[in-house]
Amino acid sequence: MLLRTILFGKTYEFPDIRILMGKANEEKSGDRLAGLSADTLAERAAAKIVLANLPLWVLRDNPAAPYEVDEVTRVIQDSVNESIFSEIKGWTVGELREFLLNDQVGCDQILRISDGLTSEMISAVTKIMSNMDLVYAASKIRVIRHCENTIGMEGTLSSRLQPNHPTDSPEGIRASIYEGLSYGVGDSVIGINPADDSYGSVSRLLDMTYEIIKNHAIPTQNCVLAHVTTQMRCLQSGSPVGLVFQSICGSQKGNESFGISVGLLDEAYELAKKYCYPSGPNYMYFETGQGSALSANAHHGWDQLTLEARNYGLAKRYHPFQVNTVVGFIGPEYLYNTEQIHRAGLEDHFMGKLTGISMGCDVCYTNHAKTDQNSSENLAMLLTAAGCNFFMGVPMADDSMLSYQSTSFHDIAALRSIFRLKPAPEFEQWMESYGILKNGQLTNKAGDPTIFLGRQK
Amino acid sequence: MESEQIDLLINEVIKRLETEGLISSQMQKNSARSTESNPGDKSKDPNQSFNINSGMGLQTISIDLDDPTKPVHRGKPLVDNSQDPEALLALMSTTTARIGVGRAGVRPKTESLLLFQSDFAVSQDALYKEVSQDLLKRMGLFTVNTLITEGKTEYLLRPDLGRSLSQEAKSILESKCIKNPNIQICVGDGLSASAIEANLEKIFPVLQSGCQIAGLSMGTSFFIQNCRVGVMNDIGDIIEPEVLILLIGERPGLGRADSMSAYMAYRPQKGHSDADREVICNIFDNGGTNPLEAGAYAIRLAQDMIKNKGSGVKMKMA
Numbered sequence A: 001m002l003l004r005t006i007l008f009g010k011t012y013e014f015p016d017i018r019i020l021m022g023k024a025n026e027e028k029s030g031d032r033l034a035g036l037s038a039d040t041l042a043e044r045a046a047a048k049i050v051l052a053n054l055p056l057w058v059l060r061d062n063p064a065a066p067y068e069v070d071e072v073t074r075v076i077q078d079s080v081n082e083s084i085f086s087e088i089k090g091w092t093v094g095e096l097r098e099f100l101l102n103d104q105v106g107c108d109q110i111l112r113i114s115d116g117l118t119s120e121m122i123s124a125v126t127k128i129m130s131n132m133d134l135v136y137a138a139s140k141i142r143v144i145r146h147c148e149n150t151i152g153m154e155g156t157l158s159s160r161l162q163p164n165h166p167t168d169s170p171e172g173i174r175a176s177i178y179e180g181l182s183y184g185v186g187d188s189v190i191g192i193n194p195a196d197d198s199y200g201s202v203s204r205l206l207d208m209t210y211e212i213i214k215n216h217a218i219p220t221q222n223c224v225l226a227h228v229t230t231q232m233r234c235l236q237s238g239s240p241v242g243l244v245f246q247s248i249c250g251s252q253k254g255n256e257s258f259g260i261s262v263g264l265l266d267e268a269y270e271l272a273k274k275y276c277y278p279s280g281p282n283y284m285y286f287e288t289g290q291g292s293a294l295s296a297n298a299h300h301g302w303d304q305l306t307l308e309a310r311n312y313g314l315a316k317r318y319h320p321f322q323v324n325t326v327v328g329f330i331g332p333e334y335l336y337n338t339e340q341i342h343r344a345g346l347e348d349h350f351m352g353k354l355t356g357i358s359m360g361c362d363v364c365y366t367n368h369a370k371t372d373q374n375s376s377e378n379l380a381m382l383l384t385a386a387g388c389n390f391f392m393g394v395p396m397a398d399d400s401m402l403s404y405q406s407t408s409f410h411d412i413a414a415l416r417s418i419f420r421l422k423p424a425p426e427f428e429q430w431m432e433s434y435g436i437l438k439n440g441q442l443t444n445k446a447g448d449p450t451i452f453l454g455r456q457k
Numbered sequence B: 001m002e003s004e005q006i007d008l009l010i011n012e013v014i015k016r017l018e019t020e021g022l023i024s025s026q027m028q029k030n031s032a033r034s035t036e037s038n039p040g041d042k043s044k045d046p047n048q049s050f051n052i053n054s055g056m057g058l059q060t061i062s063i064d065l066d067d068p069t070k071p072v073h074r075g076k077p078l079v080d081n082s083q084d085p086e087a088l089l090a091l092m093s094t095t096t097a098r099i100g101v102g103r104a105g106v107r108p109k110t111e112s113l114l115l116f117q118s119d120f121a122v123s124q125d126a127l128y129k130e131v132s133q134d135l136l137k138r139m140g141l142f143t144v145n146t147l148i149t150e151g152k153t154e155y156l157l158r159p160d161l162g163r164s165l166s167q168e169a170k171s172i173l174e175s176k177c178i179k180n181p182n183i184q185i186c187v188g189d190g191l192s193a194s195a196i197e198a199n200l201e202k203i204f205p206v207l208q209s210g211c212q213i214a215g216l217s218m219g220t221s222f223f224i225q226n227c228r229v230g231v232m233n234d235i236g237d238i239i240e241p242e243v244l245i246l247l248i249g250e251r252p253g254l255g256r257a258d259s260m261s262a263y264m265a266y267r268p269q270k271g272h273s274d275a276d277r278e279v280i281c282n283i284f285d286n287g288g289t290n291p292l293e294a295g296a297y298a299i300r301l302a303q304d305m306i307k308n309k310g311s312g313v314k315m316k317m318a
């Protein structure tokens, strides 16, 4: 294998696909930590030039982890539509980029090609796209899914209501839910990260959220983001579950460190289809984020963008209602500052959409990264322009249990207003019937959590 | 968690600590948060003065504001024309989340926006703080290091180095520590020294007497500077405890840095991952799991691990 170019008179040669892929990435502290970054900006440019000339079949033949040892690779490779792949396998990565950007090429054509791509190809094309490329291409792709309501339609923006509490107090969580609902937040899911992963506590929160949903006839789904094994136990014991959640990783070894496997996820998916209360047919919810594989030393020497693309390849198997990257959640060792977080957010959303999954983003940062809330607001606006399916709604963006800052209830309302977007259609109707929304505008009642007290539908 | 058993254990531990004079009965009731890490809750006096003297000709202005981070100001409901102002207060009292904040159109009110920005300003300080030598001395803990040699900036960017003990640390542990105890307790700064300072003195005695009551032998406790959760494997390889409890500072939240976790593992060793570990998180007074309760729960969990000869999701799935 020869991978080489001359740039400004200097020769740059890359020993293999793995190294080439690492050096072609935009700057990320995590790739530097893994020893994969380009040494100079010129070397990065050279790597991109070589990568742009690589035919897609080479990427199929060089997965990040070998087929024999890694079940995530097997899931991705086995799901490739061979006839579509054979149509496009001779395309170069550069040609794929131009196909995606071609203004004659629309959503259906892109989603058709998507079935012939592996995650390594999706990662490769992402590396040679600029930020606005990523926004433009993603904005063409609509992925629409249904559970109790519909997510992803053109002209809509959904939101997860994230009412976390440091000790999982049902009263405290209920208070945050009322506040969020009063801003029109919660159409993608009412989803709680539990501080306590025990069955007793998790099932209590499922019951409580389901009761709110029923009492107020809210067309949405609930979820408690405990470990999937805990949720499976809840399902089997008859708890009302809307979506089944799990954090996933881009390699088998990474998933092992999360205590999961493809077999376990398959089981969870079967249980979800059997026991989740909504009408479906999409019941799964996954979270991902660049750096999680490296953090578990499970990256097989590959860059974090490629591992992230593989998350989406794995997620696709389960026809998820929603997937989101929690970009910036882990910390500065993987994404150091505003620029890196922004880049990763745009990349992840684009890669998810190109994979054909319903993609959202937890636009967030921790207090040990070099960034701030203004920057988060910027990224949320960029991603809304890119057609992101959903964001998080956290009281004033401050999650006091997970210790990080995300997007707020106000942000959801503002993004809808600035970009003239609506909530999920079923949810919008509900808001109107509750007097929170009138003619597409929040009413005087909006923002007052007490409107839900002592009121039943 | 079986809460009755935990309550029993807590009560037993507390009674014992009281008779031994290790804690005062004050302490169990009063879970006041350290004022240091919680800006501005020193006084309850809401006197706020805001005077503008505008004459016709020369204007003088005097703005002299009270600290907006005081609880009285923080807890103020800002929703305009709430349907039920009393209930609004009640809702707000159930959570540390920033609710009842109202809105200026689709954006937050000026007051809550600026409070958020003020809290953000102080949040990062916790990262660069070190656990005070005084505290470590009082608790009788000696200090060892990880492979981090260049301070906090390196710590933030190199989690891999924070997961390994330095060579020197390894030999110190070899020579100073009791081997094969039932329970080994270690303390690490992690991402927040303030969390250790806020909780260590409260949780540590509970763990000690919890071990005694449960008839479990306890190893030689020590402090690890600049460590990550993964350092548990190295410790396990040298000391070989049945259960290792690592008390470690969680990453700081907005305007709050006192939250600590207890990560635990049965026979930790090279090759273990988070799937082999368990965690009790959000340990802090006033809103979190209070450290006394967390200590008692940790001992219960340790007993379970010993009984089941294992820990982590791997155990759950088996």
Ligand code: B12
Residues within 6 Å of the ligand: A193, A194, A195, A196, A197, A225, A226, A227, A228, A245, A246, A247, A248, A257, A258, A259, A292, A295, A329, A330, A401, A402, A403, B159, B190, B191, B227, B228, B229, B230, B248, B249, B250, B251, B259, B261, B274, B275, B277, B278, B279, B280, B281, B282
């Ligand atoms: C950051 C974080 C993560 C990151 C960790 C990666 C990293 N390099 O930091 C990611 C996103 C990968 C993650 C994943 C999960 N997490 Co988490 N995580 C946190 C968070 C927000 C901060 C942790 C922290 O400050 N650590 C301190 C620093 C110094 O540690 P560190 O060495 O840098 O990082 C290690 C720990 O963070 C640890 N870790 C992180 N989460 C978990 C969860 C468990 C059960 C264990 C044993 C270890 C562990 O992994 C890191 C690498 O070793 C806490 C919330 C909190 N308030 O603590 C939740 C928290 C600890 N996680 C939790 C859960 C449930 C999970 C998941 C099981 C979610 C899921 N359903 O898949 C997964 C899988 C965890 C696993 N077994 O590997 C719960 C634990 C509840 C409980 N009592 O068991 C918490 C309390 C909050 C929550 N509900 O999300 N998490």
